[in-house]
Amino acid sequence: MRLRDIVDAIGAQVLVGDKSLLEREITTASACDLMSDVLAFAKSGILLITGLTNSQVVRTAVIADLSGVIIVRGKQPETATVELARKMRVPLLGTSMHMFETCSELSKIGIIGTCSDTS
Amino acid sequence: MKDKIVLSQGFEIQGADFVRGGEASCQIVEALRDLAFPPEIVRRAGIASYEMEMNMVLYADHGMLSLTVTPDAIMIFADDQGQGIPDIELAMQNGYSTATQEIREMGFGAGMGLSNIKKNSDKMQITSTVGEGTKVHIVIEANGARSNS
Ligand SMILES: Nc1ncnc2c1ncn2[C@@H]1O[C@H](COP(=O)(O)OP(=O)(O)OP(=O)(O)O)[C@@H](O)[C@H]1O
Numbered sequence: 616m617r618l619r620d621i622v623d624a625i626g627a628q629v630l631v632g633d634k635s636l637l638e639r640e641i642t643t644a645s646a647c648d649l650m651s652d653v654l655a656f657a658k659s660g661i662l663l664i665t666g667l668t669n670s671q672v673v674r675t676a677v678i679a680d681l682s683g684v685i686i687v688r689g690k691q692p693e694t695a696t697v698e699l700a701r702k703m704r705v706p707l708l709g710t711s712m713h714m715f716e717t718c719s720e721l722s723k724i725g726i727i728g729t730c731s732d733t734s
Numbered sequence: 735m736k737d738k739i740v741l742s743q744g745f746e747i748q749g750a751d752f753v754r755g756g757e758a759s760c761q762i763v764e765a766l767r768d769l770a771f772p773p774e775i776v777r778r779a780g781i782a783s784y785e786m787e788m789n790m791v792l793y794a795d796h797g798m799l800s801l802t803v804t805p806d807a808i809m810i811f812a813d814d815q816g817q818g819i820p821d822i823e824l825a826m827q828n829g830y831s832t833a834t835q836e837i838r839e840m841g842f843g844a845g846m847g848l849s850n851i852k853k854n855s856d857k858m859q860i861t862s863t864v865g866e867g868t869k870v871h872i873v874i875e876a877n878g879a880r881s882n883s
């Protein structure tokens with residue numbers, strides 16, 4: 616599924632994402648609020664679901680080669696985070712849903728977790 | 735020419751600098767990508783480097799993060815002046831962290847950093863003196879891994 620399909624399906628807000636960034640294919644997601652957990656368990660190409668909004672989230676996405684980040688609970692990231700995401704070409708989405716609802720909605724549209732992803 | 739240096743870079747790291755924290759490691763990742771290392775090796779080096787850098791931001795006053803690339807290996811060295819680590823064996827354990835609630839709210843303090851560094855490197859050496867600082871040295875073997883070497 617493309618990022619833009621996810622945006623449409625769950626009504627996410629696009630904080631950073633031009634046409635080409637939203638074409639990225641996503642099959643798998645991981646929900647995490649601790650960056651070292653992301654670096655320990657996340658595979659490259661996944662979507663990160665998080666409640667964090669600082670620059671380190673974007674840098675973690677770059678380092679771990681993630682395909683995008685969705686920020687939950689309607690939190691607005693700092694301007695520096697948005698600018699960095701744009702510069703580093705990391706798609707940044709937002710949703711007013713909380714973590715569990717976000718995971719549940721993504722699961723309904725067929726996004727799987729890292730343990731189910733055997734590719 | 736086994737010990738020929740392909741690239742050498744150094745970055746100054748400031749303790750508690752969350753605006754820039756992680757920036758050096760992103761630059762290291764970009765440099766390694768430009769050198770045409772395979773994505774898996776770049777990812778391992780990036781993860782190790784980022785954990786080393788963020789530990790300096792979180793727990794040290796200031797330090798240096800250095801990258802040295804030879805035809806055979808990627809070497810990353812973190813050398814900081816700060817509080818040091820009283821018990822390295824304990825610090826290396828998964829889940830051990832002295833992070834404050836404030837640090838955890840920023841997304842750090844899982845106690846996974848040092849084990850992530852170890853897991854992603856072929857060699858890791860860590861030495862520390864309480865009240866002086868900490869040195870972490872890692873090597874990732876990359877013999878012939880570059881697609882244009
Ligand atoms: N450079 C350093 N200087 C002083 N203490 C350090 C340094 N690096 C690590 N430590 C100590 O070792 C502990 C474990 O480090 P580690 O990186 O494994 O976990 P963490 O930083 O607490 O959490 P995480 O890395 O998962 O965000 C830290 O909580 C800290 O007490």
Ligand SMILES: [Mg+2]
Pocket residue numbers: 785788789843846847848
């Ligand atoms: Mg750490």
